[in-house]
Amino acid sequence: MKLLLTSAGISNKSIYNALVDLLGKPVAESSALFVPSAIYGVAGGNDIIRKVICGTLxxxxxELGWKSIGLLELTALPSLKREFWVDTVLKTDALLVGGGDCQYLTYWMQQSGLADLLPTLLERIVYVGLSAGSMIMTSYGTTFGSNSLPAETDKSLRLLAIAIHPHLDHEWFPENALAKLEKLAGTLSVPSYLIDDQSAVMVTSEGILMISEGKWKVVQPK
Structure with missing residues (x-):
């Protein structure tokens, strides 16, 4: 298991070095697939996808200097023959799962069949999450309510018995102020990792390691 769960991507040298360590080789020698699907659950998502891919947001x-980079669109996978895309995923070095709506992303992870593949996949490649892409691997997720899914639809895959709360104290997200996230974390039954955009949670078979040049805090369940 090799996961690098970030708040905002590869935002500093420490997180970059952690990625290289997980890959076991330079980024320039590694292939990656980008999963943009979560952003469709957010207003204006289509333009955000373009900016992320172009490296302008x-x-x-x-835009990290990968040897190759491709798109894996989850909403398209159910209409394709499984062997067509599974082989491509298994041959990549890193799966880059972008941010957006946790509930929408979780749903399409499940509907596409990628969620079923993850236990095998995580033994072979590096999973790199950004915001919602990180949160869905844990026991806690959120939604913007912009999708038409039933309210009880899963908001995470619950593969890790922790919660990740990204964008700590970010000016764009007043609801992510430290005091508010601490209060929310206190209602959960798993440890909560509160991380700002200069921080990431690295998960391997050896355990959990914080990677940060910024601000973070772990809140234990009561």
Missing amino acids: GDPFC
């Missing part, structure tokens, strides 16, 4: 993610 936020921190490096797709």
